[in-house]
Amino acid sequence: MxxxxxxxxxxxxxxxxxxxxxxxxxxxxxxxxxxxxxxxxxxxxxxxxxxVDIQGIFDLEDAFANQEVRAAQITYLKSIPEIAQIFEERYIGPTYNVEELIKLPEDSLGYAYASNIKAVNYPAGFYPKVEVLDDVSYYSLRMRQTHDIWHTVSGYGLTLFGGVGITVFQYAQNRDPLGAILLAGDILNNIKMHRDLDTYMLIVHEAYNVARQAKPFLAQKWEEAWEKPLAEWRAELNVAPVTYREPYLPLAAA
Incomplete structure (x- = not known):
């Protein structure tokens, strides 16, 4: 050490x-x-x-709140008209109940999202609350609210490979400095654990490209169209199907 x-x-x-x-x-x-x-x-x-662990992610997010790189990221996001509108509105979205969403048609975003949440047994609103005082705190709250929706729509589910994929996806779409740090820490952990980095980097490469060709997720008001078919959301946002789903295992087990 x-x-x-x-x-x-x-x-x-x-x-x-x-x-x-x-x-x-x-x-x-x-x-x-x-x-x-x-x-x-x-x-x-x-x-x-x-x-990577969840509490550490929140600690890192707090660490970046007042850094110049976070301010530069927000400037970039607000240069995208549809995202600038979300910032101007400070859109939060109506509250929802996972038990109600699971009753929606099985092809809907709401059903898919609720199924993912229930599969990993996440409680509603498990993330630390954020008081919205400025653009940075608004961004933090909105991303905490919708992170698992991004998982669902992107196709990078709540799995080992999905965690890598969504980290890269959010970094590519939002230029989020947190994503860069998470990725660096995770890669170093994979080196330490003697894992197969070839598969890992295939996930990184694909997720970045998929995110760059997709329309801005941050601009979406997901909570107003839970009933919309997930396939329709993906088509409208130009989300390509995920290809690389294999776990990156220790080399000795490969």
């Missing part, structure tokens, strides 16, 4: 001394004096060692 990762994994009151702070570059000083950035750094090291 590196010196830096050893430091951030211990009691900060004991580890961060005035002498240490004086020795840090401005970039590292910013990390060690920001609880959000420190938690984000801890999450990244955890991803390398143990794989």
């Amino acid at each position: 590196s010196t830096l990762s050893s430091i951030i994994d211990t009691d900060m009151n004991l580890s961060v001394t005035p002498e240490l702070l004086k020795s840090l570059t401005p970039e590292l000083l910013q990390i060690f004096t920001s609880p959000e950035l420190l938690k984000g750094l801890q999450a990244f090291f955890s991803f390398i060692g143990n794989g």
Whole structure:
């Protein structure tokens, strides 16, 4: 384990001394004096060692909230007219009940989404709440609300390969810095675990291309058309079928 990762994994009151702070570059000083950035750094090291976890994702998202790269991402998103409209409206969407959605026709978005949620036993609104104060916090809330809808419509389901696919898909569509960090941590974890990276990179390549040819998911008001057939949503948004679904296994088991 590196010196830096050893430091951030211990009691900060004991580890961060005035002498240490004086020795840090401005970039590292910013990390060690920001609880959000420190938690984000801890999450990244955890991803390398143990794989991506949901709480770590939220910690990293908080770490990027006030960074210039997040502001640049929002500027890019608002340069797309239909997404700019969503930001202007601060569209949230009506509340819904998964038990009601599962009663919709089996070809509908609502049924497919509810089936995915129930299959992994996710509780409604499991993600941390976000108070909308600006464009960044609105983006964070909207993505937390609709992340699993993106899984459903893109075809990258709530599976091991689907997690990789949707991370790349969201990065490609939104230029989300969080996606770049998640991907980096996951690739490093795969190296550590001696997994087959060839299949992994096929998923990455395909997901990026599918996302770039699809229309903006962030601009969609999914909650107003749960009953619309999933196939119709995909056709309207120009979503190509997913090809690579194979798991990326340890090399010894391949």
